[in-house]
Amino acid sequence: MTIRRSTVLALAMLLVAFAATPSWAQTDFSGEWAPRFWEDQPERVPGPELGDYLGIPISEAARMRADTWDASIQTLPEWQCRPHSADYIWRGPSNLTISKEVDPVSREIVAFHAEWLRSVDRPIYLDGRPHPPEDALHTWAGFSTGKWDGDVLTITTTHLKEGYLRRNGLPRSDKATLTEHWMRNGEILTVMTIINDPVYLTEPFVRTTDYELALNQRVPPYPCGIVQEIDREKGKVPHFLPGTNPYLTEHASRHGIPVEATRGGAETMYPDYQEKLKTLPAPPPLTQVPPSAAAQPQSGPAPAAGRR
Amino acid sequence: MVVSRSHVHRLLGRAGACAALVAAVAWGAHPSAQAQPGVRVLPVRGNVYMLLGAGGNITVSVGRDGVLMVDTGTEGMSDQVTTALRGLQRQLDLRDPLPIGGAETRSTVAGRNIEAPAKPIRYIVNTHVHPDHTGGNVKLRAAGRTFTGGNVAGNIADAGEGAAILAHENVQVRLLTPPAGQAPAPADALPTDTYYTDTMKLSHFFNGEGVQLIHVPAAHTDGDSLVYFRGSDVIAAGDIFLTTGYPIIDRQRGGTLNGIVDGLNRILDLSIAEFRTEGGTLVVPGHGRLSDSADVAYYRDMVTILRDRIKNMVDRGMTLEQVKAAKPTADYEPRYGASTGFWTTDMFIEAAYASLGGPKAPPAPAAPPARGRR
Numbered sequence: 001m002t003i004r005r006s007t008v009l010a011l012a013m014l015l016v017a018f019a020a021t022p023s024w025a026q027t028d029f030s031g032e033w034a035p036r037f038w039e040d041q042p043e044r045v046p047g048p049e050l051g052d053y054l055g056i057p058i059s060e061a062a063r064m065r066a067d068t069w070d071a072s073i074q075t076l077p078e079w080q081c082r083p084h085s086a087d088y089i090w091r092g093p094s095n096l097t098i099s100k101e102v103d104p105v106s107r108e109i110v111a112f113h114a115e116w117l118r119s120v121d122r123p124i125y126l127d128g129r130p131h132p133p134e135d136a137l138h139t140w141a142g143f144s145t146g147k148w149d150g151d152v153l154t155i156t157t158t159h160l161k162e163g164y165l166r167r168n169g170l171p172r173s174d175k176a177t178l179t180e181h182w183m184r185n186g187e188i189l190t191v192m193t194i195i196n197d198p199v200y201l202t203e204p205f206v207r208t209t210d211y212e213l214a215l216n217q218r219v220p221p222y223p224c225g226i227v228q229e230i231d232r233e234k235g236k237v238p239h240f241l242p243g244t245n246p247y248l249t250e251h252a253s254r255h256g257i258p259v260e261a262t263r264g265g266a267e268t269m270y271p272d273y274q275e276k277l278k279t280l281p282a283p284p285p286l287t288q289v290p291p292s293a294a295a296q297p298q299s300g301p302a303p304a305a306g307r308r
Numbered sequence: 309m310v311v312s313r314s315h316v317h318r319l320l321g322r323a324g325a326c327a328a329l330v331a332a333v334a335w336g337a338h339p340s341a342q343a344q345p346g347v348r349v350l351p352v353r354g355n356v357y358m359l360l361g362a363g364g365n366i367t368v369s370v371g372r373d374g375v376l377m378v379d380t381g382t383e384g385m386s387d388q389v390t391t392a393l394r395g396l397q398r399q400l401d402l403r404d405p406l407p408i409g410g411a412e413t414r415s416t417v418a419g420r421n422i423e424a425p426a427k428p429i430r431y432i433v434n435t436h437v438h439p440d441h442t443g444g445n446v447k448l449r450a451a452g453r454t455f456t457g458g459n460v461a462g463n464i465a466d467a468g469e470g471a472a473i474l475a476h477e478n479v480q481v482r483l484l485t486p487p488a489g490q491a492p493a494p495a496d497a498l499p500t501d502t503y504y505t506d507t508m509k510l511s512h513f514f515n516g517e518g519v520q521l522i523h524v525p526a527a528h529t530d531g532d533s534l535v536y537f538r539g540s541d542v543i544a545a546g547d548i549f550l551t552t553g554y555p556i557i558d559r560q561r562g563g564t565l566n567g568i569v570d571g572l573n574r575i576l577d578l579s580i581a582e583f584r585t586e587g588g589t590l591v592v593p594g595h596g597r598l599s600d601s602a603d604v605a606y607y608r609d610m611v612t613i614l615r616d617r618i619k620n621m622v623d624r625g626m627t628l629e630q631v632k633a634a635k636p637t638a639d640y641e642p643r644y645g646a647s648t649g650f651w652t653t654d655m656f657i658e659a660a661y662a663s664l665g666g667p668k669a670p671p672a673p674a675a676p677p678a679r680g681r682r
Contacts (some may be wrong), residue, residue, distance in 0.1 A: 079605070120583065133359070
């Protein structure tokens, strides 16, 4: 059998190519990514409606926190520049940059950095470092380490500050941990997030989100300044006293969903619940909440004379 | 019959006795003092470190000027605290070794590999009176030293013995006049330098920064101080701020819920976040993990909201039992609540109810008068 010279050359090049590819082939997630709102657009862009907890495995404590939450709390100086935490930021309407750190000797990717508009740098360490002690500072990004499962990067995040499951007051505690699976299929990045929260969830809360490669994208800076947004007495924290929030059934009424279903809980996550849904009473008709009712429930100490 | 602490708590709670009484008996037995053996060291920033596991959290500044401690933990942990401090000082020597080589006549050879004596503990600050924060005063003060001279050293022979202990005046008063049945603290445990105004500043930089004590009236107790490391931008909050549970209101020693809210807001007033509401000013709680202003703000929100709920119930004339039955803390319960142990949810509600003027609340005892002043 005669082997042609060009064939030998081609085989040799192939051999070199294979030799240059490490056996631990790592998917490269670095690049500019734009969110695609194929899932849950109403929640992610305009934002969730008040009182909509449907499909989320919240605990009774979480339900009460959300029921007594007043959106005006976001105007407190301490919260005006709060970014979404690592678990929620995927769902926000922000563009994403992922950069990679490469070890100059091994040429392995030792960390990815994910950074969204309006957020903080979030390192994901792949170099085998341990998580900090439990008593260390908690942050919006948490502390993340990743390991490869084939082409899938599985990330474990601890040390999260308190955050939220949705932007309607559903809390997520600082005792929660986050597991993510990053999957890249060509120009599509799919991320599955799994939140375990012993305080505010009764079951793991699983979501998937898609991003698309955006070669012409550049995430701009987003400085944030704190101002006095509302003239209120010092020390006041907006909230509703239990049982006084007038907005909790608006979502049910507007969309014709039984109120009980909007209260959420693990049961409402599963397909079987659709059968129960048919048996539940219709929501009350939508009524306009008078502005006085909205302003009334914010409680707090009586303002001091000559306050502020 | 064996009576457990939780049994005593239940009995007292049922009798409507003040939670503060139980607290006075059980102080020093805080769970964090027992949960994990050994003292853990956590770097905070610059020369400032946090020691956990010795009772209440201890904040220390360790450097070339020596050691300044904020609180001393429980008495039984003093030796471990001393060991941890020595370890920190050795780290400092390794990180910042003295120059090798010097003047012609001063060979460094002889000193190699010989450990220098530890820089002394020079200052102890007590954030408040409780023994999980002052229990180590005697031993750790004795391990320290005060540099003095001139007339002071000439006239007061023991002026240089032991570290100085700084605290608000009410800490000294409370240590000397404990609740009935408890012995006054020994002389060596008492503050050597007290203040009765809003603030007290160390008269000079220590390890490269100013240190300021800020009094928060009638909060956890009536003698609380925040300790502000102004260069490192670290605040040691004492028990005004915890990450482990609801705020502890020691009514018997002049604590109030509104004072705690004011104290938390004071911490926030002092704090500046580094970026996006995190980092920047770091806060060491009396118990629990290292925090920043966002963590304090979450806690402030929680305490304020619970205060407002309970105050609303008090104003509506609800009895203590009715308030408890209404479960005003239910949404925070899985995070901060406890049904057994040192400070239960019931105790918090009882103290909050009384502090907010609940109809059956006994008046909080007034602080004994300070001695020899004003």
